[in-house]
Amino acid sequence: MDLMLRIAAQDAASPAALRQLYDLTSARMFGLALRVTGNREWAEDALQEAYLNIWRIAGDYRAGISPPMAWMGVIVRSRSLDFLRRRNSERADAGVELDDYLQDTLAGDGDDPLDLADASQQATALRQCLSKLEARQREVVSLAYLRDLSHSELAGQLRLPLGTVKTWIRRGLTQLRDCMGRFAS
Amino acid sequence: MNLLGHPDLLDQIAAAHALGTLRGGARRRFESMARENPGIRSRALLWQETFAAFTELQPSMLPNPQVWQRIENMLPASRRAAVAPAVPSDLLQGLRRALGLWRGAALAGGLAAAVAVVVGIRLDQQLGQNETTLAQVRQQGEQLTAQLASAPRIEYVAVLQDDKQAGSVLVTFDPAKRALTLKRVGDYREGEDKSLELWALPPGQAPRSLGVIGQGAAVARLTAAEGEVAPSPALAITLEPRGGAPAGGGPTGPIVFKGALLKTDT
Numbered sequence: 352m353d354l355m356l357r358i359a360a361q362d363a364a365s366p367a368a369l370r371q372l373y374d375l376t377s378a379r380m381f382g383l384a385l386r387v388t389g390n391r392e393w394a395e396d397a398l399q400e401a402y403l404n405i406w407r408i409a410g411d412y413r414a415g416i417s418p419p420m421a422w423m424g425v426i427v428r429s430r431s432l433d434f435l436r437r438r439n440s441e442r443a444d445a446g447v448e449l450d451d452y453l454q455d456t457l458a459g460d461g462d463d464p465l466d467l468a469d470a471s472q473q474a475t476a477l478r479q480c481l482s483k484l485e486a487r488q489r490e491v492v493s494l495a496y497l498r499d500l501s502h503s504e505l506a507g508q509l510r511l512p513l514g515t516v517k518t519w520i521r522r523g524l525t526q527l528r529d530c531m532g533r534f535a536s
Numbered sequence: 537m538n539l540l541g542h543p544d545l546l547d548q549i550a551a552a553h554a555l556g557t558l559r560g561g562a563r564r565r566f567e568s569m570a571r572e573n574p575g576i577r578s579r580a581l582l583w584q585e586t587f588a589a590f591t592e593l594q595p596s597m598l599p600n601p602q603v604w605q606r607i608e609n610m611l612p613a614s615r616r617a618a619v620a621p622a623v624p625s626d627l628l629q630g631l632r633r634a635l636g637l638w639r640g641a642a643l644a645g646g647l648a649a650a651v652a653v654v655v656g657i658r659l660d661q662q663l664g665q666n667e668t669t670l671a672q673v674r675q676q677g678e679q680l681t682a683q684l685a686s687a688p689r690i691e692y693v694a695v696l697q698d699d700k701q702a703g704s705v706l707v708t709f710d711p712a713k714r715a716l717t718l719k720r721v722g723d724y725r726e727g728e729d730k731s732l733e734l735w736a737l738p739p740g741q742a743p744r745s746l747g748v749i750g751q752g753a754a755v756a757r758l759t760a761a762e763g764e765v766a767p768s769p770a771l772a773i774t775l776e777p778r779g780g781a782p783a784g785g786g787p788t789g790p791i792v793f794k795g796a797l798l799k800t801d802t
Contacts, residue, residue, distance in 0.1 A: 378596035424591025474589035524551045
């Protein structure tokens with residue numbers, strides 16, 4: 352993605368390049384921020400910080416090592432987690448029903464296909480493997496990662512018994528491992 | 537137990553580690569094993585990379601248009617200044633050419649490993665740190681990627697002074713981010729037709745330009761590889777024609793500030 356190079360050049364054309372990158376990617380990145388924070392306002396703040404971050408460190412991006420969407424996704428998730436942690440104490444109701452999440456578009460549901468040129472191989476493989484999991488398992492595993500939650504935090508937030516969460520995660524990971532193994536090599 | 541002899545178990549633990557659900561002592565023990573054993577480390581990295589792909593799989597949502605406005609307003613003033621066509625174009629082109637050459641040199645400097653902001657590399661670094669730090673990083677959650685990339689790690693400092701000790705420039709350098717930050721103290725101001733330029737002074741070699749400092753800017757940020765900065769025991773700032781000394785040559789003006797470069801022991 353030569354946009355990164357144009358941003359990193361920090362010349363007169365760089366702000367326009369950032370704008371172009373933003374136009375191309377902000378909807379996907381905002382979707383991610385929203386999933387992590389669960390709050391529109393925080394997601395927008397996190398998005399803002401993430402793109403300012405990208406503006407500063409675009410020069411560190413290496414196309415050969417990671418695909419642009421994955422690189423940006425990691426930055427957006429980090430900023431979003433910052434907001435989540437900072438504001439969690441203020442949050443009156445941290446608990447969310449699992450069904451609320453299930454209404455969301457799930458990874459692997461076919462909607463909103465990834466731009467294959469920008470998606471990493473891992474994303475393609477993960478998407479396929481996730482689609483083979485039961486919806487609830489897929490959701491618990493996704494949330495564990497995206498929100499950086501422990502078993503007991505997941506149980507608390509999703510109002511599920513701890514044993515259930517542990518079982519779903521364990522089974523989910525086992526299935527993912529078997530499936531991802533077929534993509535490797 | 538030799539995890540390498542139990543590939544299924546190794547994968548299970550590495551996956552739980554990457555997902556973030558492996559916690560506490562088990563997490564620390566696994567990270568300590570990964571540090572020592574490349575076979576275990578590579579599984580840990582592979583899973584880390586796999587799960588990073590979760591960030592690519594979320595449904596799109598359009599953010600409020602005001603978000604872009606806010607981003608645009610916050611782009612650093614020093615960089616926005618580059619957009620304003622206040623400088624005559626031939627000088628501007630000269631400056632760009634100089635900057636381009638200097639950046640090209642920086643990129644060619646074999647620094648990929650030092651700066652790669654990538655899940656795998658990041659984790660590798662993390663695994664290389666001591667266990668206490670790891671535990672702390674863990675507590676902060678899985679920010680071990682971009683988060684670490686954004687935290688400045690100042691490893692070099694220099695205080696450059698003029699001969700009257702009236703003003704000075706504080707220089708800090710973060711090699712991981714290739715970020716050179718210059719802060720002016722005192723009221724030295726170059727003339728309208730002049731620019732200040734920062735030089736590394738490697739022993740036995742010609743001074744090497746590290747970049748031109750923006751006109752009158754209180755804080756300036758430049759980009760440089762560790763290899764361009766670290767070998768020099770001292771840095772200097774010269775007064776050059778606006779836009780800097782001609783690319784490829786040495787300094788043409790007098791030294792205004794000079795001082796030793798010190799490595800901070802971290």
